[in-house]
Amino acid sequence: MDVDRDTVVEIVVSVGAVGLFVAVLVGIGTAYNQDGLSTTGGVAFVGAITAFVILMSLVGVGLAYYLDQG
Incomplete structure (x- = not known):
């Protein structure tokens, strides 16, 4: 192959x-877990998902630019 x-x-x-x-999600889960995910942990979880979407968008644009240069 x-x-x-x-x-x-x-x-x-x-x-x-x-x-x-995944590491960020595990960190949030261990930091904000008191018999379930706390309210602050839920906000952190939503923030992590939002940051992941933005990160993957930037990675996609960066890869497209990088691979187009080669």
Whole structure:
């Protein structure tokens, strides 16, 4: 199976961003868990999801720019 460099870059960057998102969610879950997710934790959770959507948008634009240069 022959995978070109651009595909490997896309995979590594995407997996890294998703890994960061999962780590943030685990951190929120452990920091704001008192018999369930607290109200502050819920706000942090929504903020993390919003930040993830923005991050993935920026990653997509960045990858499109980077891969277009090559």
